[in-house]
Amino acid sequence: MDNKQQTAVEWLWEIAYNRELTVEDWKQAKEMQKEQSQAYAAFCVACDRKKLPLLEFEGWIKLEGGNK
Numbered sequence: 001m002d003n004k005q006q007t008a009v010e011w012l013w014e015i016a017y018n019r020e021l022t023v024e025d026w027k028q029a030k031e032m033q034k035e036q037s038q039a040y041a042a043f044c045v046a047c048d049r050k051k052l053p054l055l056e057f058e059g060w061i062k063l064e065g066g067n068k
Contacts, residue, residue: 005064007057008033039064 006014012029015021040060047054055063 005061007061008036036061 008029011032012021012025015025015029040057043060044054
């Protein structure tokens with residue numbers, strides 16, 4: 001991935017736009033989605049425990065991209 005954090009769908013769209021997709025691309029996108037979902041869930045639990053407001057997924061992606 002580049003400097004900007006991308007969702008699995010955004011990454012897959014970029015790959016599809018630039019070249020033909022392979023089975024490995026689909027597998028990688030599925031793994032990215034799983035990892036992002038787990039990280040977002042952990043973020044939400046931590047926010048809830050600290051009584052902080054939750055961010056929508058897209059807002060969280062933007063926040064994570066800014067921390068890289």
